[in-house]
Amino acid sequence: MKVKRFLAMFGCAVLLSGCTQSNIVTPEGKDAAPDMSLKKGIVIDWGQVQEDLNADYVGSEDFPYGKGIEVNSDEDSAYIMVTVDDETTEEEALEYATVLIGACNDAVADQDANYAMSSDNYYGGFAETHNMWIQVMPESTKEDESTWLVDDVIVAGNQDPVSAEGWLSKMSITDLNKPEAESDKQ
Numbered sequence: 239m240k241v242k243r244f245l246a247m248f249g250c251a252v253l254l255s256g257c258t259q260s261n262i263v264t265p266e267g268k269d270a271a272p273d274m275s276l277k278k279g280i281v282i283d284w285g286q287v288q289e290d291l292n293a294d295y296v297g298s299e300d301f302p303y304g305k306g307i308e309v310n311s312d313e314d315s316a317y318i319m320v321t322v323d324d325e326t327t328e329e330e331a332l333e334y335a336t337v338l339i340g341a342c343n344d345a346v347a348d349q350d351a352n353y354a355m356s357s358d359n360y361y362g363g364f365a366e367t368h369n370m371w372i373q374v375m376p377e378s379t380k381e382d383e384s385t386w387l388v389d390d391v392i393v394a395g396n397q398d399p400v401s402a403e404g405w406l407s408k409m410s411i412t413d414l415n416k417p418e419a420e421s422d423k424q
Contacts, residue, residue, distance in 0.1 A: 280350040284309055287345040291318075295341060301334055305377050309342060314394070315369040318342055322387070324376045328402055331374040331387035335400040339370045339392055361392060369394050 288309040296304040303323040310317050318338055322331060343362030347353040354363030361370065374388035383389065389404045 278352070280352070282311070282346055282349055284311055286349070287342060290345040290348075291338065291341055295334075295338060301337075303330060304334065307338065311368075315371055315391075316342055316346075316364070317371045318373070320372070320374045320388075321377050321380055322374055324378050326374075326376065326387065328387050332400050332402060335372045335374050335388045335390065339365060339372060339400065342370065359397060361397060365392060366395050372400060 288307060291307045291309060295301055296306060298304065303326040305321040305323060307321075308317075308319040318335075320334065320338060322334070326334075339361050340356030343353065343356045343364040346364040347355050347362060352363070354360075354366075356362035356365070370392040372388055372390055372392070373386055375386045379385040388400060388402065390400050392398065392400065
């Protein structure tokens, strides 16, 4: 009986070993190794960045007051427009804005590994080379800039915290001009 069981197991092992091809595990050819080099000229999908930020930071456990995030960019800047509950405090808005700058950088770095991820006290590699404009506005008065809780820019390479004083307070360190709203361009 033991011999029959041994022969049956041996037969199964022989059958199974003949069913696989060795090149499945070890590919052949010159293109077999993955290309691990960093690519240049990657075009960032800003729609995906916006989708990622909304999925992770709107109505989240840490930021329940977040209502919506819009993101776009041009050659040297990213623009993050955030809508929050009307009851959101300035302190909450400043914390939210700071977190979102790093999160926007990280969403870009997920697409382009040439940029470093953010960390504590570092906005990240994209923020090193691009201005990061951030506006946080109450939902019911988002059209009235005088009610915005945050209207600031982190100048490329700068690691200053987001400020309630806003982008105008930084005019001594840069020659940036606030971008026109889409409605003003028409």
